[in-house]
Structures are given as C-alpha cells and as structure tokens.
Amino acid sequence: MATDLPETKLLQLFDVLYDLRSVTRAAERLGQSQPTVSIWLGRLRRQLDDPLFVRGAGGMAPTPRAEALIGPCREILASLSRLAAAEPAFHPATSGRRFRICMTDASHITLLPPLLARVRALAPGVRLEAAGIDGATEQALTSGDADLAIGYVPWLGGAIARRPLFEQDWVCLANRRHPRVRERLGRRRYVAEGHVAIAAGTGATLLERALRDQGIERRVVLELPGFLGLGAIIGGTDLLATLPRHIGSTLAHGNDLALWPCPLPVDRFEVGQYWHPRFDNEPASRWLRELVVELFGSVATAG
Secondary structure (H helix, E strand, C coil): CHHHCCHHHHHHHHHHHHHHCCHHHHHHHHCCCHHHHHHHHHHHHHHHCCCCEEEECCEEEECHHHHHHHHHHHHHHHHHHHHCCCCCCCCCCCCCCEEEEEECHHHHHHCHHHHHHHHHHHCCCCEEEEECCCCCHHHHHHHCCCCEEEECCCCCCCCCEEEEEEEECEEEEEECCCCCCCCCCCHHHHHHCEEEEECCCCCHHHHHHHHHHCCCCCEEEEEECCCCCHHHHHHCCCCEEEEEHHHHHHHHHHHCEEEEECCCCCCCEEEEEEECHHHCCCHHHHHHHHHHHHHHCHHHHHC
C-alpha cells in the first residue's frame, strides 16, 4: 500500500510530525495507526535521503534538512487547500475523531459531564481527552495538540481566539446544619469562621485580591490544591468555602450543602472557550465549539 501512497499524505505527515514531535500523536492526528505512520515516515526518509526527525529529550527533533523543508512543505499544503473544490465534511454520527480539551478541575465537575453526555448521544465514536490548563496551553492550541480550552484564562495571548460563555459571581458553601450560620451569612460571621481555601481554583487570584484590598485575612483551617473532596469536607465540618457560583451550585446540589451569597464584593469573571484561529473553519473543531456554546452559552445557562 505504501507504494501507492499519495504524496500529499507524506507532506501532511511531515507537517504534523514537525509540530507534534511524536509519531504516536501524529498518527492520532492523521487518524492512522502508528505502524502505518512509521511506514510513511520511512518512505519520506528514503525519498529525501535524510532521517528528518531524530529522537531526543523533547521528542522527535527535526534535522537541519527538515528545518529547511518545512516552509516549502507548508506552502504546498496551503496551495492545495486553496485549490480544494469543497471543504471536507465532519459527520458526528460516524466520526472516530479525538478531541483534546484543556480545562480546570472545576470544569471536570461542572462542564465535562453534560458535554460528555451530549457528545456520546450525537457522536458515539468520538473520544474526548481532558487536559489541564497550564503554561503549555497556548502552544497546544497553536499547534493543534489541543482543540479547545474552556475556562477563565485571561493570560492567553492575542493570537488565540476567544468566545465568552457565561459570567461567574462568588458564593459560599456551608454545612446545612452549621451551628452559627442559619438564616444569613454576613461579613462579620464570614470573617469569624474557619475556611477551606482553594489554592489554584478558577479565579482564585480575584478572590485573594479582593480579600487583600479589603484588609481581610481569613482563618484558613485547610488549603486544597483543587475542588476534589471539597463537598464532603464542607458537609462534615463547620468550615466555609468561597468559590465561583457554577462549581458552588454543583457541589451544593450533590452534597446537600447550604449556598450563600458571598458577603464580600469580589470581581466577577467570564468563562470562555479558546482556540487558535487557523482552525476557525475546520469542520470538526467548529462542530465542537458550537456544541459548547449550545450547552454552556449564557442563554443556555440562564435556562
């Protein structure tokens, strides 16, 4: 089969492998098996009389010959794309596409379950992969290693496209049988009580800034790296937790907890979805973004 392989496939492999530096991930991106992609790479190496990519600490590193060829390769691919008679269609019901979505652990609790349910209903062969949001997220979106990021990510660069989904304010979680918080949670009671602090939660810097600006120092009894286990901890203690409304409402409902408006003014923030503009018109990526808006856009959330 390799002898009949269209040269365009080899160019696509070269382009993808240059970005991803991994034969395994290149195979996933191209929808091929790893042995097949290895055969393609072998043909490329023979035709160009160069190894092109060699194993190193960061993956498959391009040789000088590969560095010299990547520009012309991408020019050819761009020309072929412009000459294409029709945009390739994406059929959710029959697709086996893998989507990689960067999100926070709060979104694992609030957004991922309904998203997974809808994807399974519409596209049963599609695979979702959840990844964290960190300093590598922008590069992952740029290279296509990640299809989408969902959350509050104000530090992403201007090259990344963004669409707002919904706004978040702040709430407090408490045990429904809290001995001192019965009818309302006021500022004085808030300051007097013990707290669970979420070190890296969504918008945590906004909360810390509000506390600092108002000269308030909470009595933190427990600090957690994320929201895992928070519902059970609040349900079994007299501690309070201050967190965004979406995750707060979800934990309150799932653990029979009381939910109070935060008695302190804390800046609201906007959750959005982020992607690289070069995938604006890619049918599968567009389908995923539209699905996210349908599920979590402000109108849907309000409903």
